[in-house]
Amino acid sequence: MSESPTQIARLRSLAATARLSTARLSTATIVGETAWLTDGLGRAQLHELFAIDAEEAAAAAGLAVAVTIAGKALPVLWLRTMAAERRGGRLRAGGLGELGLEARAVVLGIVADEAALLRAAADAARCPGLGTLIVEAWGPAPGIDLTATRRLMLAAEASGATVLMVRIGAEPRPSAAATRWSVAAAPSTALDANAPGVPAFAVECLRRRGGPAGRQWRVEWDRDATCFRNAPLPGADLPLVADRTPALDSPAFVRRTG
Structure with a gap:
């Protein structure tokens, strides 16, 4: 990724005004048998979101955007390779806006390959003016191993930035991530006149450091309230409410780099 001095200065300048917090990103108030999820996605850590298919x-990208908005963890630097750009299609401001993320709060960086992706991510994760770093990787990506993820975790803990590693078409493997999630699209509740409903996700916690995993639930994303709500699921009542703690309030303007 090739960033101009102006873009780098814009990101770094946010550190002076950002109000860093140890607040949770998205999964906060959980009751009953799902209390094991109370800790949610901790800020200043590395988390993995897998779209195994x-x-x-x-769905994985949409959930990454939603938890970022819910936690008010802005601005966002989104890193992806040119291969991801070809396979997944270009990110569009209109689509991000439908989820509630203003395009001016996102900097998009496109790099040549996996090695460049990891180098750029390691550098970006050390930036204290960043709210969320989304690292999008397609396929097995063998370079994203225990060493690389440990480096990202240490950088996130030091800077206060949160790193969301979005893995597409990959199987989970050992890593230093604090949590690991499997994500897929789920049917949403139809609106009036049988109009399409809001985005819905089927989510499973595959791993949570220091706690149990293996639970599944379905949630819908409420863009206007900037929170998740329970999606109807027969025989289950699994509410998911976003932590609305203010964090980084100053967004960066969108800049496409690479």
């Missing part, structure tokens, strides 16, 4: 790429 590549056809669920949009």
Whole structure:
């Protein structure tokens, strides 16, 4: 990724005004038998979102955007390779806006390959003016191993930025991530006149450091309230409410780099 001095200065200048917090990104108030999810996605950590089936790429990316908005963890630097750009299609401001993310709060960086992706991610994760770093990788990506993820975790803990590693068409493997999630699209509740409903996700916690995993639930994303709500699921009542703690309030303007 090739960033101009102006773009780098814009990101770094946010550190002076950002109000860093240890607040949770998205999964906060959980009750009953799902209390094990109370800790949610901790800020200043690395988390993995897997779309094991590549056809669920949009769901994984959408959930990454939603938890970022819910936690008010802005601005966002989104890193992807040129191969991801070809396979997944270009990110569009209109689509991000439908989820509630203003395009001016996102900087998009497109790099040549996996090695460049990891180098750029390691550098970006050390930037204290960043709210969320989304790293999008397609396929097995063998370079994203225990060493690389540990480096990202340490950088996130030091800077206060949160790293969301979005893995498309890949199987989970050992990593230093604090949590690991499987994501797929789910049917949403139809609106009036049988209009299409809001985005819905089927989510499973595959791993949570220091806690249990293996639970599944379905949630819908409420863009206007900037929170998740329970999606109807027969025989289950699994509410998911976003942590609305303010964090980084100053967005960056969109800049496409690479």
